[in-house]
Amino acid sequence: MNRLIDTSTKISSLILKNPFILASGIMDEDAGSMIRIAKNGAAAIVTKSIGVKPREGYANPTIVEVDCGIINSMGLPNPGIDAYMEEIESIKKKTSVPIIGSIFGKDEKEFCLLAKKMETYGVDAIELNLSCPHAKGYGLEIGSNPKKVENIASKVKSSVNIPIFAKLSPNVTDIVEIAKSAKKGGADAITAINSVKAMKIDIEIGLPVLSNKIGGYSGKAIKPIGIRCVYEISKNVDIPVIGVGGILTAEDAIEYLMAGASAVQIGSAVYYRDVNIFDKLDNELKGWMKKYGYKKLSELIGLAHKKQRKVII
Amino acid sequence: MNRLIDTSTKISSLILKNPFILASGIMDEDAGSMIRIAKNGAAAIVTKSIGVKPREGYANPTIVEVDCGIINSMGLPNPGIDAYMEEIESIKKKTSVPIIGSIFGKDEKEFCLLAKKMETYGVDAIELNLSCPHAKGYGLEIGSNPKKVENIASKVKSSVNIPIFAKLSPNVTDIVEIAKSAKKGGADAITAINSVKAMKIDIEIGLPVLSNKIGGYSGKAIKPIGIRCVYEISKNVDIPVIGVGGILTAEDAIEYLMAGASAVQIGSAVYYRDVNIFDKLDNELKGWMKKYGYKKLSELIGLAHKKQRKVII
Amino acid sequence: MRNEIAYPKIVKIKKTKREAKNIKTILFEYDGKNITPGQFLMIWIPGLDEIPMSISYINNKEIGFTFRKVGEATTALYNLKKGNKIGFRGPYGNGFTIKGKNILVVGGGTGIATLAPLIEKILSIKNKKLTAIFGAKTKDEMFFTRRFRGINLKISTDDGSIGFKGMASELTEKIIKEENFDQVITCGPEKMMKKIVDICNLYKIPVQASLERYIKCGIGLCGQCCIGEGLRVCKDGPVFEGDVLNKISEFGYFKRDASGKKIKI
């Protein structure tokens, strides 16, 4: 019965069989994990954010679970772009699910170098990590500056022939301004949001739990922040938005779609609901759409902007 | 036994019998409510944010409960500063608990006018609302601009003889920068954080629930964000910090104290644990301090900055 | 721990009923077994408003509320039909507490709606004696007079178009003089309730009144609805005992508008 429901969507030139994409940093450092996630139904996969050189990341503890979410400061561990060739090539042999290469650099030169290599390895799109909340000189430190964002987007855009997505942080005064800069630079879509700057102090020990002290907050707690960001961006910036932040259920994803997202990414929920979450979400989504009389995903996208003061429902 | 434990603290010239202050916007629009809260053990009370003219606030729904907190967009309803004289005067007759007058204006002129009147009415300190996330032309729209913050703080400082606190928003790229501006202007303390910009969309209806669409997120979910802000501010700005955001238990308050707060404010928890929460919190705090061998609150304040890489505990 | 629906539940309207001139009831499916008469809901009309409404019908299958068309939100509700969707959260507030054996219930205007499930509850308890007074401006605005079986119901209208001619409070005093009541429970215009509380003070009868104030949060947080020394109509009320009301100087005289400013009642 659910077969009559069409949950496919598209972001720029990427056609997705459903709206559920694996978020960067979740089981996506090596080819094997990404293949497993693809087999579990993800419509696309964003790789771990990769930089020019190998990085070990911060010392443990790098993650701590709190009441309504998770705080992590992995510190962008990654094997470096050169070692990553092997990983991308072996995924590409085993799955046709689109692979989105996430990259982070300290300036436009590094971003261009990384994007070009990713393209050569065979990824289908690039996600610019302009938003990691806890790595000095990277991520948010660049992504909170509209000029830098525009510059990086435009330089990367002219270096590659695949779509580029700008992943933004909610830890800025005005995310719409940053999204506009990204679009101006040529970004094909915006991914929002990265994790929220946060801290957990253990009161019995009297120290921040994470070795880096400050980390990024993800999971259930941040959904209302992500929804607000996606709503504001999609209202003001005319490129597709990929929603991410606290999606655990199909209902959460629908909220993002209605806020204006064309697709969504799943991060922490891989912990809360395990790796088979992707197929589960698509089934739940189809069941919900059937119950409420929707046939195509496009009917949901941006709905909260369309209906206004419609009293009789 | 708990009598040996001293939980008193001070912020600028205000002496507080315990660290628990009522946050602005919670049962503090009229004298009667504030007297009730004082009788329930609050060490000080921040009034509802008051402006120059009466304001009805936004249409209902103005509040919505979500999984890990509350999103509100009351829209700064208040009877106006002139009508407020009667309220302050009648509180002052009935309680000696310090009253902190919260004010919001569109520019330094309005802030000064409001502060002066509040002082005349008899409040013990002023809290500048530079952080309301959902009122056009007020709050965050001013409080995200370091120059405006400095200017308002300095003009208000020279208009009144009571301490002034600057209440800041986490919805900025760099809260430390704003806190530094407030200090430069002459603020005697920083209150952090106001609620976090957020949205809830009802997926069955397909509309944002709040009439103002965007609101401020408070409660449990935002505690890790508040802790991070207080930690960053108290590390970098040398004036007292009042912690607020998601405090439901004494343990939550202790986390803020260790992050560097000299006192804390209680908002949404008045809903979660009702009006008698203040006495409950002080008892829980004393019990905890006794269990872990602390005698004075000052031993807890800023502890997470002091202990570093202390392996053996 | 908490029993109420915190996030608006969306329900389809099962039935609407016209009760009198400009007065309608909206019913929807919900198991009312944990609701106490006198509690209220926050009714969400998506895109328009959210307003407090006493629960006027309570049973295990459906519940409902009864309202007068007075402004934008109630007019929108008035125009809704079976199948339309509204949201609700609650039940909120304390509800009535039944005390003693011989009880007098006095409703004025839509206050009758608030009292209706209380009346049904009292009628269902053995060994209770119940007298009810329903007051309205005029006959056309009177409702629920035929809803209850075995009730001793007295009616008053300001214009005398039906029943006693005069205020419900006058009729109340008349009846109280004639009979000994263990408890009086009232809901209606605040001026009327003030008079009834004063009468009960005089005759030393325990009394409860259900108040209305401007409600925003409905959950005891924002302070909008406070009276006296921080009593929240939405949470500590809406039902208050007479001896509590006696200490609240604004009862019967002042309320606050949406900005918190005092206005005359």
Add this chain to the structure above:
Amino acid sequence: MRNEIAYPKIVKIKKTKREAKNIKTILFEYDGKNITPGQFLMIWIPGLDEIPMSISYINNKEIGFTFRKVGEATTALYNLKKGNKIGFRGPYGNGFTIKGKNILVVGGGTGIATLAPLIEKILSIKNKKLTAIFGAKTKDEMFFTRRFRGINLKISTDDGSIGFKGMASELTEKIIKEENFDQVITCGPEKMMKKIVDICNLYKIPVQASLERYIKCGIGLCGQCCIGEGLRVCKDGPVFEGDVLNKISEFGYFKRDASGKKIKI
């Protein structure tokens, strides 16, 4: 739903024990009744590091782990005393599954610590026959040889300073040739486990091995510890069946460092 401690629990060390050269056990109070042998904890040394440690002692009152001093974190643990505080979260991972009647357990180095509670569990089940092989480099590094009652224990050291001279895997092959086992369970250096799995393949004996990889999150999220087709050592493991390991080309050859780069084993 989830049974583990998600946020680090702070505990006081109740006892420390030196087991052999550079090998110590730390014990603390905790009811171990829901722990499966083979599961591990993330041990937090506040201000320094958080590292995975198999649970080597399990009972209803206390649990413990046994470790070799190899670097900064384990040296810090080595220096801790009774009364000092550490944090832990977990138990994480799957643990061993006992199958069949006649079981051979092969531990090498600190792998013996991981197997210890499994041995106790097998010994507590009626109608099981157990043989254990403990291997170490030299006599000084051997431990737990006197911990178990009624066990058929064989010892090997690389230098022959005690027991069989040679690798534990050689002794394993020797014993497997002599006796029919229903199951082999092993934990130790990966090269050793690889050999044992190969031997079991040859002799067609079901085998389980407990792996080590660099652990960060410990909860199956970050992907740091993945092997083969996305098998997470921290969550889908650390114990894997032989037929799963046979499909993992890196088993015995490669692991990944903290950056995710492949390094030789």
